[in-house]
């Protein structure tokens with residue numbers, strides 16, 4: 001499979017903050033990859049390195065067989081950053097034309113159809129709703145006939161209908177053989193679009209797998225309780241004892257609580273909480289590492 005972009009052991013620091021820590025990743029032609037992670041995980045930094053907006057502190061970034069710092073290489077990509085500022089006095093059609101003129105080949109008409117922009121063509125950007133403006137902003141990434149498109153949180157803040165309209169446009173590009181890397185906070189969004197999901201947390205790749213495999217981690221819960229001691233309990237991934245309380249990470253909190261009650265051991269102040277995907281991964285990867 002042709003690799004369109006890759007990072008090799010990439011680290012990026014901002015002063016004392018390590019935004020990315022030894023990230024190696026490959027995106028192949030025809031893939032639609034979701035980059036999932038909480039705030040501050042390093043998703044935008046990774047995208048910014050891949051599209052040449054920032055340089056890595058160490059490691060290598062390749063884009064379309066060259067360097068993302070090379071403007072002629074960047075002509076082959078499409079990007080929509082997390083925030084876009086489109087000129088409010090331009091009409092949607094004029095904005096599309098303006099972008100299209102920067103590329104030797106453009107797909108303007110196709111983009112208008114795929115992203116449902118026909119009704120907005122004559123409207124000024126300033127008159128659009130937030131959702132419509134975002135749709136235009138994302139659609140612009142596809143105008144220059146890109147080989148790969150990078151979208152940083154394309155649908156954050158959009159209602160269900162606006163989100164679906166955007167998903168349809170992205171799906172159509174992918175169905176036609178296009179390659180996309182998009183970031184999201186939501187596994188559901190990635191599930192709706194992609195097969196492959198890369199989970200990032202604390203600047204590291206925590207998982208790179210199918211959406212199905214990653215979904216296993218979503219049901220992981222944290223069960224905490226005060227008890228003098230604990231019996232052997234089923235399905236415990238990780239145990240921590242802090243301030244007289246046990247904190248257990250498990251994939252099946254119901255079975256764990258049933259086993260706990262059946263054991264007859266005294267306990268009090270039981271709490272069952274969802275974990276974030278990042279917490280679940282950290283617990284599981286730490287357990288796996290300690291078993292190696």
Ligand SMILES: Nc1ncnc2c1ncn2[C@@H]1O[C@H](COP(=O)(O)OP(=O)(O)OP(=O)(O)O)[C@@H](O)[C@H]1O
Nearest residue numbers: 014017018019037038039040041042043044045046
């Ligand atoms: N220009 C910068 N200067 C200083 N620190 C930065 C800069 N850009 C990012 N960071 C820090 O690097 C870390 C990673 O940030 P990044 O924006 O890449 O995360 P993210 O996963 O995209 O988060 P979000 O989902 O909130 O957009 C954070 O701790 C952030 O504060």
